[in-house]
Amino acid sequence: MVYRYELKKLLLSPLLLTLTLLCVLANLTFLLVEHDNAPSPRQTNRPEDVLAAQDASIFDGYSAASIAESYIRWYRLEGTNAEHVRAKYDALQPVIDRKAAADEKPQLHFSGQVSDVHVLLFGKLLKFFSQEVGLLALLTALLSAVYEQMRGTESIVYASRVGRQVQLTKLWVTLSASAVLSLMVIGCSLLIFFALFDFAIPWQADVSSVFDHALGETKPFITWNDLTVAEYLWASLGISMGLAWLCALIGFAAGTGFRSVYAAFGACVLLFTAFDLVARSSLLPVGSMLKSAWGLNPMWLWKNSGTWFTDGRAEMLWANFERLGLCAYSILFASAVWGAYHLLRRREIH
């Protein structure tokens, strides 16, 4: 019962609904601009695409070490950092060999216009809406966590039979509401995308292909696991949703732990700023464990949405880093929520 009422409070909040609409409108504007600027199909045929369409097996004899060496040269890496990068790409070699041994038809996923659609969908749109749903989830969680305090009904609720346990119900409600709002944003954005870009994407083709335009680099796009394009899309959407829930946990921990709403918001802003700025700065050298561990934060994951399920360039040293980061930070902030809830249970009501 309480769950239903709480859910109604959040989902019918005019401000949250307006924000959701704004997110969809922003994506619509972006996609319309991209649609207008899209080059004609003839211009999109790159020499690499022609090569990719040849009958040769593209992974046959391909060496992952060459990617490692090019990164080592580019970042001028030395010592253990260079070894870390080499070790990561050595681990990728069996994946390439497996793909070569499968002796499948040529990987056509990135040929012709599809490569531009891939860049647009996984490189740009995915990045935008995963950030948007993260922000929406954070604000939903903050609103939910401080709702009673904001309305001045805290004392009444705490004196009721449910008592302070209402905060736990609010947590489940927050996660549900975040999921609903995220699905609305993602669903509408994808609908607009598929309506505007009427192009036959080979959904059943292997997403791993030899040329990686999504990253603006001419290096293979290789996923650690064998994924078709459709599976890759679903998996990416799953990570987006996971990141939205993670943001909901961060917002809920801050909203429950801090007495002042503004302090909670300030703490969230500070946390995300630190996530982003430290990852961007040259404070942590590329190839080091620390840089890689810092890169597991949601800000880095959002900014590198095009690399999910792949090698993650030189900055990331571990396979499946997106799931690793999501799990690690989810555990961290779930513990933070738990701690904040226990603080709340013992807190003096002013």
Place this chain on the structure above:
Amino acid sequence: MSLFFCEWKKIWNWRVVGLLFTFAALMWFLVLKVDVQNYKTLMTSAHYQREMFEKYGTTLEVEELDEYDIPGKMTAVEEELDNQISSDMLFTNHGIHTYKEYQTFMANGMDGMDEQAAERFFKLASQMDEQLWSNETRKGSQKLLVPPVGRLEMLAELQNRYAHYEQSSALHGLTRENQNHPVAAEAIRKIQSKHNNSLVPTALQGSVSRYASVVGVSAILMTILIVSPSLTRDRARNVYLLQYSSAAGRRILWIQLAAAVSSACIFSLVVIAVSAIPLLAAGMGDYFGVSMLFTSYSSLVFLYEITFAQYVLLLAGMIILLCAAAACFTFVLARFSTNIMNTILKIVPLGLAFWILYLGAISDTFTPFNMLFSSVLHGRMVMPELILCVVLAVVGVLTVVSILVRERKTDVSS
């Protein structure tokens, strides 16, 4: 007046100051410090231009260009380079004794090589490149840290910029390309009539523009964060009812607005002044009198004939205007919020909108690469970035004034 100061005190409490210092520290150590270092590094590769600037002042006239004798200097550096190459086994073992031979060797590239030979060639080429660019051979001399190959590139750039600016076919191409951009065409005409004589360093505009983007966006977001709580707090705690029934009455909102806008302006001014210190310490102040209008390597870098000092003042003015506009819009949103959470839900999209607007329409200010100038207006308007900032500030002020005028007659509970 005492009410005004009381409102100021509400905005500037110790917690806000602490939050600002934390943000400032993060921004400085993680972003701006690196930018200043990058600028210094870029300036080391502008050694000859600095020499010309010190010798001839803000402009380089034709006779001064002849006197400086760039081709002569290039020949001297090339000789130095030939000596370096001929005494290095890595080059001589492959039959390379002069820089010209090295260039021919690189230009021939991997033509007709199989995969293994190409890989060997690539490795050798990168080794040679590294050897040429390494500073080891010049550790003893403190004066010039740039190796001869770097100095040759610097001189070639100067030669291209000052001696071949008119012959550069690409500049004519640029004129054709921009013939529908009247402002860009006018800039090119001016450059040609002045013989592209400005001695402004190539890296100056880009460095300042990037630095100003970071400072500007941070100042705007911080302004929104600090201005929003004080008014909302009054409404959340129903203090505004007391204020309305006091002697000040609803006039209090005007005082609060004055406190918010003056806080925004003074805060942005302080942020700009403080962030300018490291740049001035890096020697940017020397170039205040130099004209920003120039073209380099066939690319029109700047559009208007203004000095560096005027450019910096205009950038600062635009940031202050945007902060004032942000404060006005935040004030309106806070007026229509009954609690802090409501305000937060409104200021987040406002902050993001300002952020996107800055990066999309204001950054790369006064250059042909500015998106508002090139993609939206197609070069038909002079300084659209500045006009946009003024329009935003005016719209902000008009909106807030109309809300406050309306406030005199509205129901207290609305």
